[in-house]
Amino acid sequence: MxxxxxxxxxxxxxxxxxxxxxxxxxxxxxxxxxxxxxxxxxxxxxxxxxxxxxxxxxxxxxxxxxxxxxxxxxxxxxxxxxxxxxxxxxxxxxxxxxxxxxxxxxxxxxxxxxxxxxxxxxxxxxxxxxxxxxxxxxxxxxxxxxxxxxxxxxxxxxxxxxxxxxxxxxxxxxxxxxxxxxxxxxxxxxLRIGSIIPTGSESWVARCLAALVSEWNLDRNNNAISLVSMTADDLREALKSGRIDVAILDSVFGLESFRHRKLLQTEMVVIAPPDSTGTGVADLVAAHPICMPSPRTGLGHAAMAFSDERAPNRRLRSRDITAADSLPVIVDLVAHHGYVSFLGRVSAMPIADKVRIVDLDEHLPMSYHVAFNHRKAAADACAVIIEAAARITSEPVAQTDSARESAA
The missing domain is CATH 1.10.10.10 (Winged helix-like DNA-binding domain superfamily/Winged helix DNA-binding domain)
Incomplete structure (x- = not known):
């Protein structure tokens, strides 16, 4: 200097x-x-x-x-x-x-x-x-x-x-x-942990992080846990710059230079107002405004791609979609204000009592991943997160519309 x-x-x-x-x-x-x-x-x-x-x-x-x-x-x-x-x-x-x-x-x-x-x-x-x-x-x-x-x-x-x-x-x-x-x-x-923004306190992301903190402190680890939530783009940048040690993301994109493991596999579904009557995606988006995460998130990117490539209806095109990088806000818009949106099934199931879950006409896979740096503590935390995710997502969950119809 x-x-x-x-x-x-x-x-x-x-x-x-x-x-x-x-x-x-x-x-x-x-x-x-x-x-x-x-x-x-x-x-x-x-x-x-x-x-x-x-x-x-x-x-x-x-x-x-x-x-x-x-x-x-x-x-x-x-x-x-x-x-x-x-x-x-x-x-x-x-x-x-x-x-x-x-x-x-x-x-x-x-x-x-x-x-x-x-x-x-x-x-x-x-x-x-x-x-x-x-x-x-x-x-x-x-x-x-x-x-x-x-x-x-x-x-x-x-x-x-x-x-x-x-x-x-x-x-x-x-x-x-x-x-x-x-x-x-x-x-x-x-030990700095970053994650995609949870849908709420009941979501699998929030529960994974809570399990991590609880188990980490019970084991009396020397490293204190610090948590932050942001978009997938911001998580990749924070991991690259060293501002965080572990990242939970809803996309594998951009993780080539990091150590990473698949956390879980799911598929995209539509979440609609509880009193909605549309039976398919086209009906729902024709009758309701749409709000979803921006393309800066893995979920938003996948939903935009689905909208642009698979749906001819004008309401599904990007210019007609309101972007909000806050899943709790999106869930509230769907549950109480008549909007529809897209989520991974594993994220939608915990809020099945608030929204209506509708399957897409075709299977659209989504995967969640955990990436981490060279620190041993980061790898240890990663293992705890993976175990917690497997345990939480294997619990009995509510049924979608199609599952209810099959049961009937």
Whole structure:
């Protein structure tokens, strides 16, 4: 991390504007954005985000801004040491300081050891490499920092000023980093589980996750469980970025690069209002509005494909379908507001007392999968989820219209 980037990041968090900071320091907006990205990466936290085109500073940015205050004050003193008095033109110079934190740490080690050779051995660096870094630091600041003597290296007057400034920088940065390290350790101990959005508390997804938490805690595992629900697209991205360790999805699409196992196999059905009278899909969609998950979900993608390819009725085409990535809302629309939708049979059965379940004219298979990363805890959780799914979906369930008719 460069001192200039830290100075830029401080100004962005203080002003709340990338473009204003870029104009102030005569930099490109991309350079300013890169500085923010680097400090977010180093501190393992998100500080800003864009909402409706506007930059929004997040709650965590306030604490980071306070932590950067002594650091940026020290950077200003460093500018004075280099002959800059803090005017606007000199602020632009400060924002471009290329000195890295690691170089500062090495300078402090040489000063503490009183010898480049001893410092190099402790840092496990070659002496020529360390000498070159110190020479470049002196060249940039325009001041000699060490007097090389027979018994070692002694700080000059400018070197003693630099030592005080760099000590403040190092302490402030290490304070910020230690907080990030604590957050990382807490995150590393947590097992993050993501799932498609359950239809409700009675759904097999919700019951699988509840069984996982219960069994996991009974076994007194060291990893705490953290749960989140989102769409299949978001789950794949979260798994790829490492934000979650395990994902329950309603599609195998995009899982080629992950370890994954099939959770269960089912088929798509129509869910209709309890008082509906249509006997087939065409009748139901002609008489009722449709609401289903968006194509960002595995279920929504399969339903859209069925609508476009198999049904000539205009109501089944995408432009006539209301998308809602919330299964509880969809179920309520069907149960109480006269809509129809599509679900996997295994998800529809637990809500058979709220909606009417109608088979499609042709078999349309759906499969659910669980994907996980390299962590052993993730594989262990995956095994518990698979066992819970098998147990829950083998329980007696309500009958569909066609099953009732066959029984009659």
């Amino acid at each position: 460069h001192l200039g980037a830290l100075f830029i990041a401080h100004q962005v968090l203080a002003s709340g504007s990338v473009r204003q900071t870029a104009r102030r320091f005569q930099l490109s907006p991309s350079t300013v954005s890169t500085a923010i990205h680097h400090i977010e990466t180093e501190l393992a936290m998100k500080l800003i985000e864009r909402t409706s085109g506007e930059l929004v500073t997040l709650i965590a940015s306030g604490r980071v801004l306070e932590g950067l205050a002594p650091l940026t004050a020290a950077i200003g003193e460093l500018g004075q040491l280099a002959g800059h008095d803090g005017a606007d033109t000199d602020e632009a110079w400060v924002s471009r300081i290329p000195i890295k934190i690691v170089t500062i740490e090495r300078f402090l080690e040489v000063a503490d050891q009183g010898s480049i050779n001893r410092a190099a051995r402790r840092l496990r660096l070659g002496q020529p490499q360390l000498s070159l870094q110190l020479a470049n630091l002196e060249k940039f600041l325009g001041a000699r920092l060490f007097e090389r003597q027979a018994q070692g290296s002694v700080l000059t007057e400018e070197g003693r000023r630099a030592y005080q400034i760099f000590t403040t920088v190092s302490q402030a940065w290490n304070d910020l980093k230690s907080q990030a390290d604590e957050r990382y350790q807490r995150t590393a101990r947590s």
